[in-house]
Amino acid sequence: MSKLQVSVYRYNPESDDAPWMQDFEIDTQGRDLMVLNVLQMIKEQDSSLVYRASCREGVCGSDGMNMNGRNGLSCVTPLSQVVKNDRLVLRPLPGLPVIRDLIIDMSLFYKQYERIHPYLQNDERPPSTERLQSPEDRDKLDGLYECILCACCSTSCPSFWWNPDKFVGPAGLLQAYRFLADSRDTHTRERLAELDDPFSVFRCRGIMNCVNVCPKGLNPTRAIGKIREMLVSHTA
Amino acid sequence: MVSSIFNPGRNGVSDWLIQRVSAVVLGLYTLFLLAWFLFNPSPDYYAWAGLFGSFWMKAFTLLALLSIAAHAWVGLWTVATDYIKPAAVRNGFVMFIILALFVFVVWGVQVIWGV
Ligand code: SF4
Ligand code: SF4
Ligand code: FES
Numbered sequence: 001m002s003k004l005q006v007s008v009y010r011y012n013p014e015s016d017d018a019p020w021m022q023d024f025e026i027d028t029q030g031r032d033l034m035v036l037n038v039l040q041m042i043k044e045q046d047s048s049l050v051y052r053a054s055c056r057e058g059v060c061g062s063d064g065m066n067m068n069g070r071n072g073l074s075c076v077t078p079l080s081q082v083v084k085n086d087r088l089v090l091r092p093l094p095g096l097p098v099i100r101d102l103i104i105d106m107s108l109f110y111k112q113y114e115r116i117h118p119y120l121q122n123d124e125r126p127p128s129t130e131r132l133q134s135p136e137d138r139d140k141l142d143g144l145y146e147c148i149l150c151a152c153c154s155t156s157c158p159s160f161w162w163n164p165d166k167f168v169g170p171a172g173l174l175q176a177y178r179f180l181a182d183s184r185d186t187h188t189r190e191r192l193a194e195l196d197d198p199f200s201v202f203r204c205r206g207i208m209n210c211v212n213v214c215p216k217g218l219n220p221t222r223a224i225g226k227i228r229e230m231l232v233s234h235t236a
Numbered sequence: 237m238v239s240s241i242f243n244p245g246r247n248g249v250s251d252w253l254i255q256r257v258s259a260v261v262l263g264l265y266t267l268f269l270l271a272w273f274l275f276n277p278s279p280d281y282y283a284w285a286g287l288f289g290s291f292w293m294k295a296f297t298l299l300a301l302l303s304i305a306a307h308a309w310v311g312l313w314t315v316a317t318d319y320i321k322p323a324a325v326r327n328g329f330v331m332f333i334i335l336a337l338f339v340f341v342v343w344g345v346q347v348i349w350g351v
Contacts, residue, residue, distance in 0.1 A: 159318070163317070163318065196247055197246065197247065198248040198251050198314070200248070201248060203314075203318075228252070231249050232253065235247075235249045235250075
């Protein structure tokens with residue numbers, strides 16, 4: 001019993017009218033492979049299948065996809081974690097336009113990321129060496145800076161599905177908080193002013209799908225709660 | 237940003253606070269009514285009239301009424317902007333909500349102060 005039935009989402013806008021599912025049978029020889037290994041074996045059967053992947057160790061964030069209904073990185077997801085009854089269904093991350101097969105157009109995702117100014121802003125005179133930070137202040141960035149922008153969280157978030165052009169989404173908001181929490185950043189007020197409309201932050205309904213899928217074990221919901229606290233106390 | 241006449245300079249922070257404060261008011265009102273029913277298990281006309289005849293009960297009820305309207309307004313506007321994508325349909329729905337809530341408040345005020 002080591003034959004795996006894999007069903008893969010296929011769509012080539014140049015030749016297909018609509019997306020379809022293609023079935024493959026993969027012999028895993030009983031090994032607990034990563035999903036990415038299975039995709040590589042499928043590509044040997046049908047080289048027209050396309051997907052993104054690079055580091056194959058959960059670092060680059062390029063192979064986010066939906067595996068048996070759950071978003072994750074195929075390279076660090078062992079079959080034992082997602083496969084039930086020897087069946088595996090692979091689809092692109094939901095909610096964003098598909099370019100081809102498992103490849104999605106992440107423009108909106110990056111646009112939201114860009115919107116939060118993901119870099120340190122400091123108007124004070126630069127010191128001659130570097131801006132120092134106490135170990136306690138540095139600790140505040142733990143659980144925030146590790147994000148690899150794989151988009152597994154934002155594409156699992158219903159609020160992002162409904163308003164991807166206006167709701168920043170969990171990934172962008174985690175990074176927004178990463179700079180709000182940084183003792184070296186002096187643009188707190190400006191950053192908050194750009195987030196206080198009813199959509200950017202407040203569309204988060206605390207569903208926590210994002211926390212559930214993050215392959216890095218990060219907690220965007222907590223960061224969003226912190227931003228909300230800051231917004232409320234800065235307004236009041 | 238969504239900009240339309242149904243969305244005049246909305247602020248997420250005040251929307252959020254309105255939702256919280258109105259929820260607390262409604263919670264307190266519900267608790268109060270439950271407690272009152274506990275002491276008046278089968279109220280007659282005079283018990284009702286006595287309760288709603290007092291000024292503070294009218295004020296409290298009005299506050300609850302306005303809280304329901306505010307809570308429903310923020311909540312339904314959010315639902316509309318989540319699920320109704322065609323702008324014309326959404327604006328029609330939002331207009332209907334405004335109208336319905338207005339009627340509801342006016343009618344409610346008439347009932348409360350008519351006692
Ligand atoms: S928070 Fe997690 S799931 Fe979201 S983009 Fe970053 S690493 Fe990926
Ligand atoms: S907690 Fe907020 S950001 Fe995370 S999935 Fe839910 S609605 Fe989206
Ligand atoms: S291939 Fe780089 S994270 Fe999976």
